[in-house]
Amino acid sequence: EFGHTQSRNFLYPGFLYLVLRCSGDFRAIGVVQHLLGLAAGGLFLLTWRRLRVFVPDSLVNPSLHDAFGLAGTAIYLLASDAIRIETQLRPEGICAFLISINLYFPIQFVSCSFLEQRRTGAIVCGSATVLTSLLLASAKPSFWFAAIVVMVPVAAFFLRPNWVRQKIALGLGMVLIASL
Numbered sequence: 001e002f003g004h005t006q007s008r009n010f011l012y013p014g015f016l017y018l019v020l021r022c023s024g025d026f027r028a029i030g031v032v033q034h035l036l037g038l039a040a041g042g043l044f045l046l047t048w049r050r051l052r053v054f055v056p057d058s059l060v061n062p063s064l065h066d067a068f069g070l071a072g073t074a075i076y077l078l079a080s081d082a083i084r085i086e087t088q089l090r091p092e093g094i095c096a097f098l099i100s101i102n103l104y105f106p107i108q109f110v111s112c113s114f115l116e117q118r119r120t121g122a123i124v125c126g127s128a129t130v131l132t133s134l135l136l137a138s139a140k141p142s143f144w145f146a147a148i149v150v151m152v153p154v155a156a157f158f159l160r161p162n163w164v165r166q167k168i169a170l171g172l173g174m175v176l177i178a179s180l
Contacts, residue, residue: 033093127173
Protein backbone atom coordinates (compact mmCIF):
# COMPACT_ATOMS: atom_id res chain seq x y z
CA GLU A 1 0.00 0.00 0.00
CA PHE A 2 2.92 2.38 0.58
CA GLY A 3 3.78 2.32 -3.13
CA HIS A 4 0.17 3.08 -4.02
CA THR A 5 0.06 5.95 -1.52
CA GLN A 6 3.32 7.25 -2.92
CA SER A 7 1.89 7.56 -6.41
CA ARG A 8 -1.17 9.55 -5.24
CA ASN A 9 0.57 12.31 -3.33
CA PHE A 10 3.93 13.98 -3.27
CA LEU A 11 4.39 15.37 0.20
CA TYR A 12 3.77 12.44 2.51
CA PRO A 13 6.53 10.09 1.23
CA GLY A 14 9.01 12.95 1.63
CA PHE A 15 7.71 13.53 5.16
CA LEU A 16 8.18 9.84 5.97
CA TYR A 17 11.68 9.84 4.54
CA LEU A 18 12.65 12.93 6.52
CA VAL A 19 11.37 11.55 9.83
CA LEU A 20 12.97 8.15 9.24
CA ARG A 21 16.25 9.75 8.19
CA CYS A 22 16.37 11.89 11.33
CA SER A 23 15.30 9.21 13.80
CA GLY A 24 15.84 5.81 12.23
CA ASP A 25 12.70 4.43 13.89
CA PHE A 26 9.19 3.94 12.50
CA ARG A 27 7.66 4.82 15.88
CA ALA A 28 8.96 8.37 15.44
CA ILE A 29 6.51 8.89 12.57
CA GLY A 30 3.56 8.45 14.92
CA VAL A 31 5.16 10.73 17.50
CA VAL A 32 5.84 13.48 14.94
CA GLN A 33 2.34 13.15 13.49
CA HIS A 34 0.85 13.39 16.98
CA LEU A 35 2.95 16.50 17.73
CA LEU A 36 1.70 18.02 14.48
CA GLY A 37 -1.84 17.18 15.64
CA LEU A 38 -1.22 19.05 18.90
CA ALA A 39 0.15 21.97 16.90
CA ALA A 40 -3.05 21.86 14.81
CA GLY A 41 -5.04 22.33 18.01
CA GLY A 42 -2.90 25.32 18.93
CA LEU A 43 -3.35 26.78 15.45
CA PHE A 44 -7.10 26.27 15.78
CA LEU A 45 -7.05 28.41 18.91
CA LEU A 46 -4.85 31.07 17.27
CA THR A 47 -7.13 31.19 14.24
CA TRP A 48 -10.20 31.47 16.46
CA ARG A 49 -8.69 34.37 18.38
CA ARG A 50 -7.63 36.08 15.14
CA LEU A 51 -11.17 35.89 13.76
CA ARG A 52 -12.16 38.47 16.37
CA VAL A 53 -10.55 41.21 14.24
CA PHE A 54 -13.31 40.83 11.63
CA VAL A 55 -16.03 41.81 14.10
CA PRO A 56 -14.48 44.53 16.29
CA ASP A 57 -17.81 45.71 17.75
CA SER A 58 -19.13 42.25 18.52
CA LEU A 59 -21.94 41.78 20.99
CA VAL A 60 -20.17 38.67 22.30
CA ASN A 61 -17.97 39.31 25.29
CA PRO A 62 -14.26 38.69 24.43
CA SER A 63 -13.89 36.26 27.32
CA LEU A 64 -16.92 34.27 26.07
CA HIS A 65 -15.41 34.27 22.57
CA ASP A 66 -12.16 32.91 24.01
CA ALA A 67 -14.08 30.29 26.01
CA PHE A 68 -15.76 29.05 22.83
CA GLY A 69 -12.33 28.82 21.21
CA LEU A 70 -10.95 26.85 24.15
CA ALA A 71 -13.96 24.52 24.03
CA GLY A 72 -13.44 23.91 20.29
CA THR A 73 -9.75 23.28 20.84
CA ALA A 74 -10.48 20.85 23.66
CA ILE A 75 -13.00 18.98 21.50
CA TYR A 76 -10.42 18.64 18.72
CA LEU A 77 -7.53 17.67 20.99
CA LEU A 78 -9.57 15.05 22.84
CA ALA A 79 -11.19 13.52 19.75
CA SER A 80 -10.29 9.85 19.62
CA ASP A 81 -10.58 9.66 15.83
CA ALA A 82 -7.95 12.36 15.35
CA ILE A 83 -5.60 10.66 17.79
CA ARG A 84 -6.07 7.28 16.10
CA ILE A 85 -5.42 8.74 12.63
CA GLU A 86 -2.23 10.42 13.85
CA THR A 87 -0.76 7.05 14.84
CA GLN A 88 -1.23 5.49 11.40
CA LEU A 89 1.16 5.70 8.46
CA ARG A 90 -1.25 7.61 6.24
CA PRO A 91 -1.29 11.15 4.78
CA GLU A 92 -4.35 11.90 6.93
CA GLY A 93 -2.00 11.94 9.92
CA ILE A 94 -0.58 15.32 8.88
CA CYS A 95 -3.66 16.73 7.13
CA ALA A 96 -5.14 18.26 10.29
CA PHE A 97 -1.98 20.32 10.75
CA LEU A 98 -1.89 21.32 7.09
CA ILE A 99 -5.58 22.29 7.11
CA SER A 100 -5.20 24.36 10.26
CA ILE A 101 -2.17 26.22 8.96
CA ASN A 102 -3.92 26.63 5.60
CA LEU A 103 -6.80 28.37 7.37
CA TYR A 104 -4.63 30.52 9.62
CA PHE A 105 -2.59 32.22 6.90
CA PRO A 106 -5.48 33.36 4.66
CA ILE A 107 -7.24 34.85 7.69
CA GLN A 108 -4.02 36.61 8.63
CA PHE A 109 -3.57 37.72 5.01
CA VAL A 110 -7.05 39.23 4.78
CA SER A 111 -6.50 40.97 8.09
CA CYS A 112 -3.12 42.40 7.07
CA SER A 113 -4.02 43.44 3.56
CA PHE A 114 -7.63 44.60 3.77
CA LEU A 115 -8.21 45.64 7.39
CA GLU A 116 -4.92 46.72 8.96
CA GLN A 117 -3.10 47.90 5.80
CA ARG A 118 0.15 46.15 6.80
CA ARG A 119 1.97 45.79 3.50
CA THR A 120 4.87 43.56 4.55
CA GLY A 121 2.58 41.31 6.57
CA ALA A 122 0.30 40.98 3.55
CA ILE A 123 3.18 39.80 1.34
CA VAL A 124 4.44 37.30 3.91
CA CYS A 125 1.00 35.90 4.73
CA GLY A 126 0.00 35.80 1.05
CA SER A 127 3.12 33.83 0.19
CA ALA A 128 2.51 31.52 3.15
CA THR A 129 -1.07 31.00 1.94
CA VAL A 130 0.21 29.88 -1.46
CA LEU A 131 2.80 27.58 0.15
CA THR A 132 0.36 25.96 2.57
CA SER A 133 -2.23 25.49 -0.19
CA LEU A 134 0.30 23.65 -2.32
CA LEU A 135 1.45 21.54 0.63
CA LEU A 136 -2.11 20.59 1.53
CA ALA A 137 -2.99 19.66 -2.04
CA SER A 138 0.24 17.68 -2.35
CA ALA A 139 -0.40 15.74 0.85
CA LYS A 140 -3.94 14.79 -0.09
CA PRO A 141 -5.06 15.42 -3.69
CA SER A 142 -8.72 15.46 -2.68
CA PHE A 143 -8.04 18.80 -0.96
CA TRP A 144 -7.23 20.63 -4.22
CA PHE A 145 -10.61 22.36 -4.25
CA ALA A 146 -10.19 23.56 -0.66
CA ALA A 147 -6.71 24.83 -1.50
CA ILE A 148 -8.08 26.76 -4.47
CA VAL A 149 -10.91 28.30 -2.42
CA VAL A 150 -8.41 29.52 0.17
CA MET A 151 -6.55 31.33 -2.61
CA VAL A 152 -9.55 33.59 -3.42
CA PRO A 153 -8.40 36.43 -1.08
CA VAL A 154 -4.95 36.33 -2.69
CA ALA A 155 -6.52 36.66 -6.13
CA ALA A 156 -8.70 39.52 -4.87
CA PHE A 157 -5.56 41.25 -3.61
CA PHE A 158 -4.35 41.65 -7.20
CA LEU A 159 -7.59 43.44 -8.13
CA ARG A 160 -7.27 46.18 -5.52
CA PRO A 161 -5.97 49.59 -6.58
CA ASN A 162 -2.48 50.78 -5.63
CA TRP A 163 -0.03 48.61 -3.70
CA VAL A 164 1.86 47.94 -6.96
CA ARG A 165 5.17 47.01 -5.28
CA GLN A 166 3.40 44.60 -2.96
CA LYS A 167 1.58 42.98 -5.89
CA ILE A 168 4.88 42.49 -7.70
CA ALA A 169 6.54 41.07 -4.57
CA LEU A 170 3.64 38.70 -3.90
CA GLY A 171 3.58 37.61 -7.55
CA LEU A 172 7.31 36.88 -7.47
CA GLY A 173 6.88 35.02 -4.20
CA MET A 174 4.10 32.93 -5.73
CA VAL A 175 6.25 32.06 -8.74
CA LEU A 176 9.18 31.12 -6.50
CA ILE A 177 7.00 28.95 -4.25
CA ALA A 178 5.31 27.26 -7.21
CA SER A 179 8.68 26.50 -8.78
CA LEU A 180 9.94 24.90 -5.58
